[in-house]
Every structure is written in C-alpha cells, then in structure tokens.
Amino acid sequence: MPKQEPPYLRIADHLRRRVLGGEWELGERLPSRARMAESYGVGTNVVQRAQEVLIAEGLLEGRTGSGTYLRPPVPRLPLVRTRAAEEFPAAPAPGGEWESETAVLVPATEQVAQRLRIEPGEAVVHTRYEFLLERRIVQLADSWEPLALTDGTPVTMPGYGPMHGRTVVARMAALGIRVVRALERPRPARPTAEQATLLGITSNDLVTVVERTYLDDSGRPVETADLVIPDYRWEIRYELPLEAAE
Template sequence: MPSQDPPYLRIADHLRRRVTAGEWAVGERLPSRARLAESYGVGPNVLQRAQEVLIAEGLLEGRTGSGTYVREPVPRLPLLRSRTPGDFPGEPAPDGEWESETGALTPAPEAVARRLRIDPGDLTVHTRYEFKLDHKVLQLADSWEPMAITGGTPATLPRYGPWHRRSVVERMARIGVRVVRALERPRPARATPEQAALLGLSTGDVLTVVERTYLDDSGRPVETADLVIPDSRWEICYELVLAEAE
C-alpha cells in the first residue's frame, strides 16, 4: 500500500536513511536543493521542507549562503529541573560562568505584564543572561522583575550591589520577600538569527523556551523569565519529589 505521508516527509525519511548510511560524511555538503529536488521529482519548496525536518532533528545544518551539510553529532545532555533553585537554568550560581546586561526602568511588554500580574508599561528591571561553559554560550535567559518590589533596595539591579551574583530567590529573601514556588511552561520555538549567533546554532534550529515565573508566599509573581535551551544539546528532565526521604 502506498505511503499516505506527505511528499516532504517521504523525502525526509529517504534522505535520513541516506545520511545515516554514510552516503555523505560528517561535515560534507549535500547536493544543491535544486539538484536534489530534481532527483526526487518535486519542487524546491518540497525539498526544503524535507531538509528542515532533518535540520530540526539535528541531522543536518543549513549554512546561510553556503548550503546544507551533515551535522557533527552532538550528545544531548540531561538538564535536571527540580525544586532546588540552584538547579534551574536562568539561576546564576556564584561560581558559574555567565554574563548579563541589565536595564532598569523598562516598561513591561503586554505578555510579561500578564505573567507578572501588573499593567502593561509598568516599570521593570530587565536582565539578559548568557550562560557559558568553556567560554561557549550554552543557554540564554531574559528576566523581568517588577520595580514596585525591588525599587529603592540593594536588590534592584541583579548585576550590581551586594548581592549581584545571587539567585532571584536569595536576592528577594534579603529584602523580606519569600519565594516559595515556580510556575513553568515549556514550549517549542525556533532560533532567531540573534539567538543562533549567540548559541552557535543555525537560524531555525529547534529550541525549548521555558516560561518560568517565581511566586512569593502570598502568590504574588516576583520575577518571570524566558529560559532559552537548545534542543540539540539538552534533554530536559523533571524531578518530582513525591515523599521526603527518611
């Protein structure tokens, strides 16, 4: 019985088998899109969609102005998400390697305001983080904190002050705000040109964006962040504690 899959998926499956069989070596450029499309008897757009499937899987990579290549295999590492704040991406550890850029008096965009339960345009502190290992950027994060909570305190600017390399939880605790839980919403996304350049990816590569919001003991959101995690490098795992160890 003929396959009922769309043509681009059938071509993606055939290309996948050709790549894994070693028809093209790691780092080798595939034939041009026009040539491959002609060999499969389809238009360039169908062939492009097939290649995009394999790019999303991490089997191929597209290089702007150069073509499509067999990607070097990169092992996916487990990224544990637990209830311990120090385990969360977007939480700089004191001895971790990271860079950040902070802007105070930043009006909250509508989506951020909704997550923080404030009015659009209310002032926030916006911080962008780059988390590194061996000087390579592995993850990104954008964080927003309402200035109504931290304004006028030493915790206002995450990059400066006495607690400038501390987590959100620690900094909030120093001003009497007790953070007790985090709400997370993972969603798939594609790397923008800026994200791809920072992370060493190709534009359009698959990402996981974790929308994380910290809440205090009254249920008030005190910080929200978008954690940008390359899907090809990290396998997100959640640890759910069902009972305390005896």
C-alpha cells in the same frame, strides 16, 4: 510535465551525499557559502537554504560569525528542574557559566504584566542571560522583575552590586521577601530569528520554552522568566518530592 525540484533541495541532496560520504571530518568547517555558491552556480541564499535543511536534520551546525560545520554527535545533557529554586541562574551543567545584561525602566509588555500581575507599561527590570558551554551559547533566558520591588536597593541590578550573580530567591531574601513557590509552564516552540542565531540553530529546530514565575509567601509574583532550551542539547527532567505515607 513533473514539477521541477527547487534548486536548494537539489543542492541539499548533493551536500547530504558529500557529508555522508565522508568528504569532511566531524567538527570540520565547510567551505564558505560564497565558494559553494560559485561551485554550484547559484546565489549564496540558495546555498544557505540548502545548508539549513541539513542543519535541521542534525548533520550540520551553524556558528555565529564563524561558518557552518559538520556537527559532531552531541549527547543530550540532563537538565533537572527540581524544587530547589536556588538553581537559577546557577550553571545547569559543569564547566559552563552565565553571562547577563540588565536594563531598568523597561515598560512591561501585556504578557509580562499579566504574569507579574502589574499594569502594562509599568517599569520592570529586564535581564537577558546567555549560558555558555565550551565557549558556545547553548541556552537563553529572559527575566523580568517589577522595579517597584527593588528600586533604590542594592539588588536592583542582578548582575551588579553586593548580590552579583546570586539567585532571585537570595536577592529577594535580602529585602525581606520570602520566595516560596515557582510556577513553570513548559511548551514546545520554534526559536525566533535572534534566538536561532545566538544558539547556532535554524528556525526549524525545536526548543522548549519554560515560562517560570517566582511567588512570595503572600502569592505575589516577584519575577517571571522565559528559559529557551534547545531540544538537541538538553533533556528536561522534573524531580518531584513526595511525602511519605503515614
């Protein structure tokens, strides 16, 4: 006897036909999962898994606290990584803005400590950034700075004080620390459950995580960050300056 297809796949197939058949307009909100579950005679978890299949295919999108929508075509915007370290945390696209939340006295994890060349458990300043475009979160970032560098100064908290909203480079310069290099290590990844929820994507969607570390003129790491960039939204480009041949 052939193996029966899981219920969520059967519902996904039916939903796909309804979507492609034009039952909903682009950007329109689908009925609630409870209503769909009732109409299909299944539990809401089955409908959720079915919708996640179509979200992964790019037909639907989930919006935290709002529901599931027919995804309109989203052009991939260029996200240019250049020699200009002043770009972050400036908005990577016109009309967008960063929101942030900072915590001090956070013990450095082993990975963060290795990137900052400090001891695990040593205090760092941890800032979480959310980039909003058209009132939706479309990019995330986590930043860590050794507290020993900024403790007791006006620039300890990136989101507060006289240097509010300024870049790492500018804030460190105010302390006489000259940031001269940025090391970046991009890698493909799947989002964590929290990241997927914030970005309105599923755990099956692709993101690029850019591990970036700023170094001063002595080679000391002064900040390290993870930039989480959804693949469907951003096309990462690197601009590399070249010296003219003599």
